[in-house]
Amino acid sequence: MDIDFDEITYLKNPDSLVLKADYIQFLMTLTGPTVIDITGSDQGKCRVFTTLLHGNEPSGLIAMHRWLTANEQLPVPTTNVRFIICSVEAANISPLFSRRYLDGGKDINRCFSGDKIADCGFCQRALLIEQAIKEVNPEFLVDLHNCAGSGPAFAVTPMITPEVLSITSYFCQTLILSGLQLGALMERRFDCPMITVKCGGSNDEQSHHVAYQGLKQLTLNKQAKNFQQNRAVDIIYRPLRLELKPHTCLTYGDHDEGVTGVCIKSNIEQLNFGISRKDQMLGWLDDKGLDNFVLIDEHGNDVIRDHFSCRKNILTCAVDLRIFMATNNESIALNDCLFYVVKV
Incomplete structure (x- = not known):
């Protein structure tokens, strides 16, 4: 065009x-x-x-x-x-x-x-x-x-x-x-x-x-x-943006299928503006774990481990969080961000 x-x-x-x-x-x-x-x-x-x-x-x-x-x-x-x-x-x-x-x-x-x-x-x-x-x-x-x-x-x-x-x-x-x-x-x-x-x-x-x-x-x-x-x-x-690192594969699903990259729960939108408590399950990760993501604060520091954790390849909240603008639109998630997040 x-x-x-x-x-x-x-x-x-x-x-x-x-x-x-x-x-x-x-x-x-x-x-x-x-x-x-x-x-x-x-x-x-x-x-x-x-x-x-x-x-x-x-x-x-x-x-x-x-x-x-x-x-x-x-x-x-x-x-x-x-x-x-x-x-x-x-x-x-x-x-x-x-x-x-x-x-x-x-x-x-x-x-x-x-x-x-x-x-x-x-x-x-x-x-x-x-x-x-x-x-x-x-x-x-x-x-x-x-x-x-x-x-x-x-x-x-x-x-x-x-x-x-x-x-x-x-x-x-x-x-x-x-x-x-x-x-x-x-x-x-x-x-x-x-x-x-x-x-x-x-x-x-x-x-x-x-x-x-x-x-x-x-x-x-x-x-x-x-x-x-x-x-x-x-x-x-001052919310932060949870983003995928370049070339990270993204899928959505209801259970762990052992795929490469990141699999986010298909009902992730249900968490928008609710309180996601510590240990809330968000999805599944490959062997790179949290290294699939970046979460940059206002000082330019990657604070992914202050907000999220990975246990036996399960992505969870490390603390109580408020999540918003979560989407299961793969294109938006890949080209913009997975969602915004603030600590409660």
């Missing part, structure tokens, strides 16, 4: 002819990253929502399209609103919403790093998206995603402020403070409160509802700062 990395389409107050009858028809009319601007009561201010940084995470697009097509039934938004739809080509590959990014391409949410832009088309696209955010000087930025596997909604932020807590509360009750440097959009500086919302599983109708309700309330809220929290928010501090 030929991609014009300099292309970004701007639409202003699109009507029903442009938006089509449903979000799938609308998506299929798009040829690349698309910015949609909606005029609000206070045209001197703007609130920004991004979605489809990953082509297999549709809840943000579904919520945006629902909001746009219901707009005549809703009050005028308090401020201007800018929606940015990012990885359109990946989302459009059949079957729709099946690809995180294009085959042979890059994960654009790993491309928001200035030192990579010169020789990378996807990084050039990341720069266009970054510029589309900065040019409206937003009151806040919300980046809508889905979880890699099934699980409850949560939010992630690089900095906790009262405004961040308030914005989070309109989507979910869990906020993760992350200092990880992966090249994600949320690592850039926009001089405003910003969160990434993982709305839940991509095939879960509740995830689309979470995205829509939060979006609707935040576009109509009279205050961008100092507005009342919608619910109490729990904070999780």
